[in-house]
Amino acid sequence: MSDWAQELGFSQVGVAGVDLSGAEPGLMQWLAAEFHGSMDYMAAHGLKRARPAELVPGTVSVITARMDYLPRDTPDDWQDAELARLGRPQEGIVSLYARGRDYHKVLRSRLQKLQDRIAAEVGPFGHRVFSDSAPVLEVELASRSGQGWRGKHTLVLNREGGSMFFLGEIYLDLALPPTEPVSDHCGSCRACIDACPTGAIVAPYRLDARRCISYLTIEHHGAIDEELRPLIGNRIYGCDDCQLVCPWNKYAQRSSLPDFDARDGLSGATLVELFGWSEEEFLRRTEGSPIRRIGHERWLRNIAVALGNALAALPAGDAQREALLSALRTRAEHPSAVVREHVRWALER
Structure with a gap:
């Protein structure tokens, strides 16, 4: 199976059992603390995340x-x-992961091909393929199956691959022998905790999504808390800081696929350029990208915050300020109240 997986672009496969009862108390505590923010689907699915046989019977x-x-x-x-x-x-x-093609589509397609290869060998079997697309405890399953260990930033870490990878799963009705988990190798390191711009990693292995820049710029609808806006800096979609400072990511591997190569305009572009995208241009440039799902309104909201932070970073007499101010003024009367409010805040910076 490993050879088939590598041919399809996967770096590792493993097998986990379906008894995740040990993860249930932590999941319920996290939900009770409301660390999931406005991601209501997290609470709606409840313990189904920790019970694979309830999600997919059999x-x-x-x-x-x-x-x-x-x-x-x-x-x-x-x-x-x-x-x-x-x-x-x-x-x-x-964020690095979002500069290329939508990973949901890439992983699901290739997981299905892996399933087809297995079925051709052993005969048909019941299955469901997932990639960050259903109530699945991905990190728990990955760590139990030897993909790595849960880092203090709550992402999976691998000794040969750091954390710069996607996870996917095939739920199946075949009894396969589980692969061995690996031990934790974070030790006393707290680089990710110290680097988090908003203090979202409230304790080792515990993330308050409500403060996480990835959550705020992607999952969160409506206005961003004013207290957190200056901390977002120039991050307009996601945040990689906890991974950028992680010592294990010196072992992060390049993808073997062209799918995740950065698209033009998503790496190194100025805020003024990106803020100028019309909705039509936004949809065209983000076709097949994970960015498209936040929509043009949240795209403008995020960039308005970043423009405000850029203004605050430039000294009062700096000639570059005018371009930022001019860009913001073009959206001052935007139909969206959310965009208008964030533009107004940015102009006051």
Whole structure:
């Protein structure tokens, strides 16, 4: 199975059982603390996340797979190069994973092909394929099946691959022998906790999504808390900071697929350029991209915050300020109250 998976672009596969009862108390505590914010679907599905056989009746095993996503031309000093973007406040930063094709589509398609290969060998069997698309405890399943261990930032870490990879699962009604889990190798390191711009990692292995920049710029609808806006900096879609400082990511691997190569305009573009995209241009440029799902309104909201932060970073007499102010003024009368409010805040910066 490993050879088939590698041919399809996966870096590792494993097998987990379906008894995740040990994860249920932690899940319920996280939900009770309301750390899921406005992601109501997290609470709606409740314990079904920790009970694979309830989600897909008949499931007795779960195949887990991970796929590296660093673009093929990623330089060796990529962590430093990405951190340097934070020092260029007029540049808009899109998370590395989102600069190429939508990973949901890539993983689901290739997981289905992997399932087809297995079925051709052993005969038909019941299955469902998932990739961040259903109430699935992906990190729990991945860590139980030996894909790595849960890092203090709550992402899976692998000794040979860091954390720059996607996860996917095949729920199946075949009883397969589980693969061995690996031990935790974070030790006393707390680099990810210290680097989080908003303090969203409230304790080791515990994330308050309501403060996470990835949540705020992607999942969260409506206005962003004013207290958090200055902390977002120039991150307009997601945030990689906890991964950029992680020592294990010096082992992160490049993808073998062209799907995750960065698209033109999503790496190194200025905030003024990106803020100028009409809705039509936004939809065209983000076709087949995970970014499209936030819609043009949230795209403008996020960039307005970043433009405000760029204005605050430039000294009063700086000639570059005028371009930022002019861009913001073009959206001052936008039909969306959310966009108008964030533009108004940015102009006051």
